[in-house]
Structure formats: C-alpha cells, structure tokens
Amino acid sequence: MSLVVHKFGGSSLASAERFAAVADILQKEPTAWVVVSAPGDTTDELLALAELREQPECFRTQLSELQQKLHLLARRTLKQPEALLQLVDSWIAEIAGFLAAQQLNDVLAIGERFSSQLLAALLNERGLRSQALDARDFLRLDAAVVDWHLSAQLLEPLKQPGLNVVTGYIARTIQGQSITLGRNGSDYSATILGRLLNAEAIHIWTDVDAIYSADPRKVPSARAYKQVPWQQALTLAALGNPVLHAKTLSPLLDAPADLVVRSSFNPEHPGCKVSQQSAIEVQFLTDIQQAALVSLPANCLLNAHEVAAQLQQPVIAAPGQAQQWLVPAAAVDPLLSLLASQQVYARVSPQLYHLVAWVKPAARRQKQVSTQAQHWLQRQAPAAVFNDEQLAVWLFEQPLSSLELTELHQALLPSVVQLNLVVAGTGNVGSEFLQLLERQQQALAGQIELNLAGLLNSRQALFAESLSLDNWAEQLQRAPLYTEQSLQLALQELAEPKVLIDLTPSRAFAERYPQFIQAGFDLISANKQGVTLPLAQFQQIKQLAAQQQVQWLSNTTVGAGLPVQRLLQELRSSGDTVHAVSGIFSGTLSWLLAKFDGSVPFSALLKQAQQLGFTEPDPRDDLSGKDVQRKLLVLARELDLPLELEQIALEPLLPAALAEGSVEAFWQQAELLDLAFAPVLADAQQQGKVLRYVAELRIEQGQAKAQVRLVSVAPEHPLAAIIPCDNVFVIESDWYQQNPLVLKGPGAGRQVTAGGVHADLALLAKQKIAAAKAAQHSQAQAAAWVK
Ligand SMILES: NC(=O)C1=CN([C@@H]2O[C@H](COP(=O)(O)OP(=O)(O)OC[C@H]3O[C@@H](n4cnc5c(N)ncnc54)[C@H](OP(=O)(O)O)[C@@H]3O)[C@@H](O)[C@H]2O)C=CC1
Numbered sequence: 100m101s102l103v104v105h106k107f108g109g110s111s112l113a114s115a116e117r118f119a120a121v122a123d124i125l126q127k128e129p130t131a132w133v134v135v136s137a138p139g140d141t142t143d144e145l146l147a148l149a150e151l152r153e154q155p156e157c158f159r160t161q162l163s164e165l166q167q168k169l170h171l172l173a174r175r176t177l178k179q180p181e182a183l184l185q186l187v188d189s190w191i192a193e194i195a196g197f198l199a200a201q202q203l204n205d206v207l208a209i210g211e212r213f214s215s216q217l218l219a220a221l222l223n224e225r226g227l228r229s230q231a232l233d234a235r236d237f238l239r240l241d242a243a244v245v246d247w248h249l250s251a252q253l254l255e256p257l258k259q260p261g262l263n264v265v266t267g268y269i270a271r272t273i274q275g276q277s278i279t280l281g282r283n284g285s286d287y288s289a290t291i292l293g294r295l296l297n298a299e300a301i302h303i304w305t306d307v308d309a310i311y312s313a314d315p316r317k318v319p320s321a322r323a324y325k326q327v328p329w330q331q332a333l334t335l336a337a338l339g340n341p342v343l344h345a346k347t348l349s350p351l352l353d354a355p356a357d358l359v360v361r362s363s364f365n366p367e368h369p370g371c372k373v374s375q376q377s378a379i380e381v382q383f384l385t386d387i388q389q390a391a392l393v394s395l396p397a398n399c400l401l402n403a404h405e406v407a408a409q410l411q412q413p414v415i416a417a418p419g420q421a422q423q424w425l426v427p428a429a430a431v432d433p434l435l436s437l438l439a440s441q442q443v444y445a446r447v448s449p450q451l452y453h454l455v456a457w458v459k460p461a462a463r464r465q466k467q468v469s470t471q472a473q474h475w476l477q478r479q480a481p482a483a484v485f486n487d488e489q490l491a492v493w494l495f496e497q498p499l500s501s502l503e504l505t506e507l508h509q510a511l512l513p514s515v516v517q518l519n520l521v522v523a524g525t526g527n528v529g530s531e532f533l534q535l536l537e538r539q540q541q542a543l544a545g546q547i548e549l550n551l552a553g554l555l556n557s558r559q560a561l562f563a564e565s566l567s568l569d570n571w572a573e574q575l576q577r578a579p580l581y582t583e584q585s586l587q588l589a590l591q592e593l594a595e596p597k598v599l600i601d602l603t604p605s606r607a608f609a610e611r612y613p614q615f616i617q618a619g620f621d622l623i624s625a626n627k628q629g630v631t632l633p634l635a636q637f638q639q640i641k642q643l644a645a646q647q648q649v650q651w652l653s654n655t656t657v658g659a660g661l662p663v664q665r666l667l668q669e670l671r672s673s674g675d676t677v678h679a680v681s682g683i684f685s686g687t688l689s690w691l692l693a694k695f696d697g698s699v700p701f702s703a704l705l706k707q708a709q710q711l712g713f714t715e716p717d718p719r720d721d722l723s724g725k726d727v728q729r730k731l732l733v734l735a736r737e738l739d740l741p742l743e744l745e746q747i748a749l750e751p752l753l754p755a756a757l758a759e760g761s762v763e764a765f766w767q768q769a770e771l772l773d774l775a776f777a778p779v780l781a782d783a784q785q786q787g788k789v790l791r792y793v794a795e796l797r798i799e800q801g802q803a804k805a806q807v808r809l810v811s812v813a814p815e816h817p818l819a820a821i822i823p824c825d826n827v828f829v830i831e832s833d834w835y836q837q838n839p840l841v842l843k844g845p846g847a848g849r850q851v852t853a854g855g856v857h858a859d860l861a862l863l864a865k866q867k868i869a870a871a872k873a874a875q876h877s878q879a880q881a882a883a884w885v886k
C-alpha cells in the first residue's frame with residue numbers, strides 16, 4: 100500500500116487552531132506517518148532557557164513561563180489534557196538535571212516530544228487511532244551518518260496501525276546519547292523516515308505552497324513553481340536555499356519517493372512536487388550575501404558536495420572551475436580546518452562577495468544569457484563570472500538591492516504571458532503538432548510563452564509545470580493511467596490562460612467540452628465530433644464558450660490546413676451572402692480516386708493513404724462518406740444554418756458488408772473493396788470520365804439542401820483537374836456569382852493539419868497577447884488616475 104510521510108513544521112503547530120488544522124488534514128489520511136517539529140518558537144525558548152542556567156531567578160521565571168505556555172496549548176487543544184499536563188510537568192522537572200549533566204539535546208527534545216504527544220492525543224480524541232513515537236527510540240546516527248540497518252530494525256516493532264506521530268529533529272547516537280539534526284532537522288527526520296518506510300512521498304507542510312524562482316521577499320515578481328525536477332532541486336539546495344536543504348534531500352537520492360512542499364494554511368492546494376520523474380523546465384535565481392572564493396591546490400581531489408555534506412554548509416564548486424569553491428563567510432573557518440585536517444591548504448579571497456546564482460532551465464541547458472541580461476551584467480560589472488550548462492554564478496563586490504535582483508530576474512526569466520497548452524491525442528496529427536511546437540515557441544518568444552503543460556492519449560496523461568518537447572513520448576509512456584475525475588482535477592488546477600487542443604477522434608471526449616470550458620479552457624479542435632454534435636448540444640457549447648469568454652477554434656475540421664471556415668467568416672463579415680458551397684472535401688477520397696486507375700488494387704491504395712496520414716483512424720469514416728458529411732455540416736453551421744447530420748443526404752462508397760465490426764476485421768477483408776470498386780471504375784472509364792466524391796450545400800430561399808455523393812465527371816470539368824489529396828471548395832455568393840471563389844490545396848495529412856492547428860493556436864496567442872497588453876494599459880491608466 101502506498102505510504103505518505105507528512106511533516107509539520109513549527110509554524111503549522113504554533114497554536115491550538117493550527118493543531119486543529121493539522122488534525123483536519125490528517126483526518127483524510129488515517130494511515131499516514133507524521134513527523135512534527137516543536138510548536139512555534141519552543142526550541143528557541145528552550146535554548147534561551149539553557150543560557151539562563153547560571154541565573155537561577157531568571158531561569159525559574161522562564162521555566163515557569165514555558166510550563167504555563169505548554170499547559171495552555173494542551174488545554175486549548177484537548178478536551179482531556181490531564182495526562183499530557185502531567186507529562187509536561189515531569190519533563191519540566193528534569194530540565195535542570197539535564198543542563199547540569201550537559202545534556203542540552205535532552206532539553207531541546209522536549210519541544211518535539213510535546214508536539215507528538217499533543218497531536219496524537221488530539222487525533223485519538225477525534226476517533227483516529229494514533230500513537231506518539233519518540234524518534235530517539237529507533238533513529239540511530241553514527242558520526243552524523245544514519246545507521247539505516249539498525250534504525251530500521253529498531254523501528255519495526257514500534258509500528259502500529261493508524262497514525263504514527265514521530266518527533267522530528269531528534270535522534271540518538273549509537274552510544275545512546277540524544278542528538279539533534281541541526282537546522283531544518285525535522286525535514287531531514289521526515290525524509291529519513293520516508294526512506295526507512297519506503298514511502299511513496301514525503302509531504303513537507305509549511306507556510307508556503309510553492310517553491311519560488313527567487314526569494315519573493317526580495318523579488319516580488321518571483322514565479323511560484325508547482326513542480327521542480329530533482330536535479331535542479333539538488334542544485335538549489337546546494338546553494339543554501341532555505342526551502343530545500345541538501346541534507347533533507349540526501350536520504351532520497353536513491354529512493355523513488357517524491358518530496359512535496361505544501362502549505363498547512365492552504366491544504367487544498369497540491370503544493371510543489373520535487374520529483375525524480377519530472378521532465379519539466381524551471382529556473383531559479385538565488386543569492387548568498389557574503390561569500391568567499393576559496394582556491395584549492397591543483398592536486399586536491401576533494402569533492403565539494405561531499406565536503407558540504409560533512410560541514411552541513413553550502414560549499415559550491417564554481418561552475419567550470421573544480422578547484423575554486425564558493426562558501427558563505429560563516430563556513431570559511433570550518434572549511435579551512437577540515438581541509439587542513441587532510442593536509443590541504445587553500446587560499447581564501449581577501450574580500451567577501453555578494454554571490455548571485457542562476458540555476459538554468461534543465462531542458463534547454465542555455466549557455467548564453469538573454470541580450471537583456473547581458474546588458475544588465477555589463478552595467479553591474481561583476482567581479483567574477485563562472486558559467487556552465489546548468490549554473491551561472493556572478494560575484495559582485497557590493498550587495499545587490501532588491502530592485503537590482505528583480506531586474507536581473509526579469510532579464511533572465513522575462514514575464515511574458517504564458518499560455519498553458521494541453522494536447523489531447525498524440526497520434527498522426529498530435530505528434531506532428533508537437534514536432535512543430537518548438538519552432539512556434541521560438542517564433543512567439545518574447546511575446547508569449549507557449550508552454551506545454553499537459554499531454555494525454557486515450558489511456559495516460561502527463562501534467563507538469565512545463566513539459567520537455569525532447570522526450571515527450573517516453574515521458575507519456577511512463578505516465579500513470581487516468582480516470583475522468585483525475586483528468587478533470589489536473590485540468591482544473593492548471594493556471595489560466597490555458598487551451599485544450601483536441602487532436603483525438605473521440606466523440607466522448609468532445610462531449611466533455613462544457614466541462615473543459617467551465618475549467619477555464621479555450622478550445623482548439625481538429626476533432627470533428629464536437630462541431631458535429633446534435634444541434635442543441637453544439638449550440639449549448641457555443642453559448643457556454645461565449646458566456647465564459649473563451650474561444651473555440653476548429654479550422655482544421657474542414658480542409659485540414661486550408662482556411663475555409665475563415666474565408667466564409669471573412670465573406671460574411673464583409674457583408675456578402677453565401678448561396679452555395681460545394682466541391683471535394685475529403686483528402687483521402689481525393690487521393691484514392693485520383694490514383695485509382697486499376698493498376699493497383701483499391702485496398703492497397705487505401706493502405707497507402709492510411710500510411711500517409713490521410714485517413715481517419717477508422718478509414719471507414721472516409722469511405723462511408725460520413726467524414727465528408729460531417730465537414731459539410733461544419734460549413735453549414737458556420738453559415739448559421741440549423742442543420743443536423745442526418746439532413747445531409749449521403750451516398751456511401753463503402754460496401755454494406757464492411758460497415759460492421761472492428762477496424763482490424765475490416766482490414767482483414769479489405770479486398771472486398773477491390774471487388775466493389777472495379778466495376779465502378781470500369782463504368783467511368785468507358786464513358787471517358789473520372790470519379791470524384793463531392794459535397795454540395797445550396798441555400799435557396801432560406802432553405803438548405805445538402806448532399807454528398809460519388810460522381811463521374813468529364814476530364815475538362817473543374818473538379819477533374821486536381822492533384823491527388825487536393826480539396827476544392829467552390830463558394831458562390833452575392834459577390835462571387837458568375838465566377839465562384841475557389842480555394843484549393845491538400846486537404847489531409849499530418850503536416851498540413853498540424854500546421855492548421857498551429858494557425859488556430861497563433862490566432863489565439865495573438866488574442867492573449869492583445870488582452871494582456873490591454874490589461875497592462877488599463878492598469879497603467881488606473882495608476883495614473885490614482886496619482
Ligand atoms: N489526418 C488528417 O489529415 C486530419 C485529421 N483530423 C482529425 O484529427 C484527429 C486526429 O487524427 P489522427 O492524428 O490521424 O488520429 P490517430 O488515430 O493517429 O491519433 C488519435 C489520438 O487520439 C487519442 N485518443 C483517442 N481517443 C481518445 C480519448 N477518448 N481521449 C484522449 N485521447 C484519445 C489516441 O490515443 P491512443 O494513442 O491511446 O490510441 C491517439 O493518441 C481526428 O479527429 C481527425 O479527424 C482533422 C483534419 C485532418
């Protein structure tokens with residue numbers, strides 16, 4: 100069974116209300132493991148108390164205040180606090196003795212012991228089976244290194260069903276002395292426990308629900324990430340980021356668990372996942388106020404990561420310079436002592452620097468910074484620059500102000516509008532669309548970021564802050580199976596603006612458009628099912644889209660990349676009235692009938708058309724004329740004609756015997772097509788004509804008459820002179836009566852269709868850019884009015 104370890108920090112346990120909020124969270128997870136820190140500032144108060152040891156009066160006053168504080172918290176949290184009050188009194192009575200015996204860690208342990216007892220008691224009062232566990236009863240460290248074997252052995256008999264609430268921050272040495280795990284020690288306890296229990300995930304509950312691209316107190320425009328790839332989290336941690344510590348991540352280096360940072364103040368938010376499986380691309384800007392540059396002798400083989408782990412301080416090898424290390428000022432002396440103990444004598448820069456590091460986007464591995472960033476750096480003139488594919492480090496002689504850091508952040512991570520893309524369907528059209536996406540991203544870079552945030556096929560779905568285009572197929576293959584509910588949840592959570600691009604052939608999927616619109620999506624469909632739903636259902640989606648002010652673009656549903664719907668829209672918006680639309684609407688049938696001369700069997704040609712990506716997933720949709728019937732309906736609806744599919748007369752090409760059964764069964768008997776088509780071709784050839792499958796919509800006195808059928812035309816007929824796969828749209832209108840308007844070109848295929856979908860996307864992107872500019876403009880105007 101999947102197991103999650105939840106860790107709650109001091110701010111999540113600072114009051115009775117916070118304990119109640121934590122219990123509310125755990126109510127939904129009745130079999131989880133929980134790690135707790137001391138409530139609020141209790142550890143600092145215990146440390147302050149220890150310092151007052153030589154001043155008995157002050158010591159007694161502080162001790163009594165602490166006792167009262169813990170009593171009050173227990174009373175406010177529990178209905179029956181008596182047992183815990185007695186326990187607190189016994190711990191308080193022991194403090195002086197511990198201090199006299201120089202056992203400070205036993206004193207510090209009181210904070211976590213109190214939290215675990217209080218939370219377990221509260222959970223029991225709520226009817227959730229739970230026990231408090233003192234981590235010192237199982238967690239053993241030998242010279243600051245976890246003894247995994249012994250700890251696991253000691254933990255085994257302590258496990259109980261229900262909730263196990265474990266003290267964070269504290270452990271024991273092999274010799275049995277209490278120890279603490281240092282700064283952010285409870286996070287470390289949680290990941291150690293996660294590994295001991297083989298947990299699926301460790302949720303670190305704190306007061307933020309994201310990991311930011313920079314410290315939001317210094318850089319107000321910092322981006323909140325919902326997912327961070329493991330490797331980048333490690334780099335960020337190595338740089339001393341306060342949200343993630345290298346030590347916290349270390350137990351999970353060779354374990355498959357995810358680490359999730361969540362806010363106990365906003366428990367519905369899924370938080371930020373640090374995932375080993377993530378293929379997303381994020382970047383960070385982080386700084387260290389006072390850093391020294393340490394130069395090591397050329398023959399020194401020490402590794403900065405290992406030294407950092409030993410010192411529990413950030414020690415970073417300067418990118419591209421293994422013998423030059425960067426360390427915070429406070430770590431210089433401990434580092435020099437450690438080096439000296441190994442006969443390594445290093446040179447330390449005479450001055451301290453303000454270090455600014457840029458953790459680069461993982462997928463693009465940029466070596467160059469943007470021109471804007473280059474200009475900024477020229478102006479600021481850093482004293483030293485180190486750069487490799489993953490990290491850039493600049494050393495400045497003066498500290499950078501918050502404004503300067505914000506400028507650099509803006510230059511490195513420009514805040515252009517981001518449009519989140521979810522692509523449904525990764526077959527012929529979908530994979531070609533993804534192939535073309537990078538070029539479109541680059542073409543629109545600086546104006547809008549076309550961010551691939553979700554991908555799905557009929558089984559699996561993959562969502563992330565930003566998906567890499569390099570290996571989307573492998574990523575999707577490894578992604579979990581989804582249900583309707585899980586998919587809807589993931590779609591709902593995605594930030595707006597967002598567009599769902601439907602490249603599936605599925606009617607069931609198209610019937611979910613109202614849900615997608617309600618979740619805030621614009622829609623782009625190559626799938627014809629949505630635009631050809633029964634009229635009432637279609638109109639309901641159109642109305643909903645209008646109400647929610649989202650777009651529904653579907654230009655590729657007819658003529659693939661040919662802009663036939665847009666042409667009709669333009670004519671109508673210019674005051675013209677369309678009287679008829681006719682022509683060849685099927686790329687597959689156009690190709691087959693132009694190629695079919697009897698030299699190659701019809702069934703073999705059909706197979707080729709499928710391989711070329713022209714046919715529908717089920718080619719009977721093409722042969723039956725249904726696909727053409729649908730396309731004619733789409734154009735009729737574009738002209739606001741209230742037509743249903745069944746009102747379009749259809750003459751199928753497909754022999755009735757092949758209409759039933761699976762696609763596989765159809766392909767097995769496809770030679771029946773050869774028998775059916777040979778006489779049709781012979782008949783046309785005898786008359787000196789060619790075969791064409793045509794569609795026609797005529798509007799006479801407000802009444803629409805529509806039909807799709809096979810015809811034979813003379814070689815001089817306009818529909819005879821085509822290149823195989825061409826679609827031809829003949830439009831008759833007030834202004835194009837004698838000489839109709841003709842649109843002609845390839846009407847099927849991966850590239851033209853994917854290109855057409857990109858044309859819809861570019862149109863939508865332009866609208867989003869314009870909307871963002873309009874919003875900025877009105878904000879600026881509002882600001883001017885306020886002044
Ligand atoms: N080919 C062309 O020239 C043109 C095609 N179109 C339209 O584009 C669409 C895609 O065509 P094409 O790429 O050739 O088809 P493919 O069969 O090659 O790919 C279809 C994709 O849709 C996925 N899919 C099927 N059902 C669902 C569902 N219910 N939910 C999510 N995903 C689903 C499939 O998943 P899985 O991989 O799991 O099977 C597959 O990835 C069709 O609607 C077609 O009519 C429009 C204009 C031109």
Ligand SMILES: N[C@@H](CC=O)C(=O)O
Binds near residue numbers: 656657685726
């Ligand atoms: N199968 C269709 C593809 C485009 O819609 C066709 O052949 O026209």
